[in-house]
Amino acid sequence: QVQLVQTGGGVVQPGRSLRLSCEASGFTFTAYSMHWVRQAPGKGLEWVSIISTDGRIKIYADSVQGRFTVSRDNFKSTLFLEMNSLGPEDTAVYYCATDMAGGAYNIWGQGTLVTVSS
Amino acid sequence: QSALTQPPSASGSPGQSVTISCTGTSSDVGGYNYVSWFQHLPGNAPKLIIYEVNKRPSGVPDRFSGSKSGNTASLTVSGLQAEDEADYYCNSYAGNSYVFGTGTKVTVL
Numbered sequence: 001q002v003q004l005v006q007t008g009g010g011v012v013q014p015g016r017s018l019r020l021s022c023e024a025s026g027f028t029f030t031a032y033s034m035h036w037v038r039q040a041p042g043k044g045l046e047w048v049s050i051i052s053t054d055g056r057i058k059i060y061a062d063s064v065q066g067r068f069t070v071s072r073d074n075f076k077s078t079l080f081l082e083m084n085s086l087g088p089e090d091t092a093v094y095y096c097a098t099d100m101a102g103g104a105y106n107i108w109g110q111g112t113l114v115t116v117s118s
Numbered sequence: 119q120s121a122l123t124q125p126p127s128a129s130g131s132p133g134q135s136v137t138i139s140c141t142g143t144s145s146d147v148g149g150y151n152y153v154s155w156f157q158h159l160p161g162n163a164p165k166l167i168i169y170e171v172n173k174r175p176s177g178v179p180d181r182f183s184g185s186k187s188g189n190t191a192s193l194t195v196s197g198l199q200a201e202d203e204a205d206y207y208c209n210s211y212a213g214n215s216y217v218f219g220t221g222t223k224v225t226v227l
Contacts, residue, residue, distance in 0.1 A: 035216070037164075037218075044121065044207060044218060044219070044220050044221040045156070045158070045164065045207050045209075045218040045221070046218060047209070047215070047216040047217060047218055050216065059214055059215060061119060061215065062119055095163055095164070100169060101152070101169070101170065102150065102151075102152025102154070102169070102170060102211045103152055103153075103154045103169075103209045103210065103211050103216045104152075104154050104166060104169030104170065104175075105154070105156070105164070105166055105209075106166050106169075106175060108163035108164060108165075109163065110163060111163055
C-alpha cells in the first residue's frame with residue numbers, strides 16, 4: 001500500500017524544539033524529492049521545505065529559514081523535519097508529500113498537528 | 119514568496135461549470151509550466167488534481183481541467199457535482215522555492 005505515515009506532532013512550549021517524521025512505504029522513496037507543507041488554523045496551505053532525492057539540496061521558506069532543518073534517511077525511507085525556536089506562528093498541521101515534478105505533490109501524509117503554546 | 123492570488127469563493131449549481139483563477143508573477147506562474155492544483159476537504163490531506171498546468175493524474179475525472187495565460191493559471195470544474203464542494207489551492211514553482219495560492223472555497227448550490 002502506497003502511503004506516508006507521519007509521527008511526532010504535539011504540544012510544545014515557545015522556544016522549544018520538535019522533530020517530525022514521515023515514513024514511506026509501498027513505493028520507491030528514493031525516486032522522489034520530498035516536501036513539507038503546513039496549514040495554520042483557519043489559514044491556507046503554506047510551502048515549508050523541499051529536500052532532493054539524495055538529500056544534498058535543501059530549500060526553505062523564508063518563514064522557517066534558519067530554524068527548521070529537513071533531512072532524509074533513504075535506507076529507512078523516512079523524511080524528517082527538525083523544528084527549533086518554535087513560536088506560536090508555527091502552530092499548524094504539517095504534511096509531508098512526494099513531488100512528481102515541479103510541485104506535483106501526488107502522495108501525502110495524513111498530517112500531524114503541532115501546537116506551540118505555553 | 120508572496121502567496122498567489124485566488125478568489126476567496128466560487129459557486130455553481132450541479133451540472134454547471136466554475137473557473138478559479140490563480141494570479142502570480144513572471145517569477146512563478148508566468149515563468150514556469152509547473153502549476154499544480156489541489157482539492158482539500160477538511161480533515162483530509164490535499165489531493166492533486168492537476169499538475170504541470172494541464173495534466174491530470176490517473177483517476178482524476180476529466181471534468182477537471184487546467185490552463186495558463188501569462189501570469190494567471192486557471193482551474194475549470196465542468197459538470198459540477200456535490201462532491202466537488204471543497205477548498206482548492208494552486209501551487210507554482212518559483213525558482214528555488216514553491217508558493218501556494220490563497221485558496222478558493224467552491225460551493226455547489
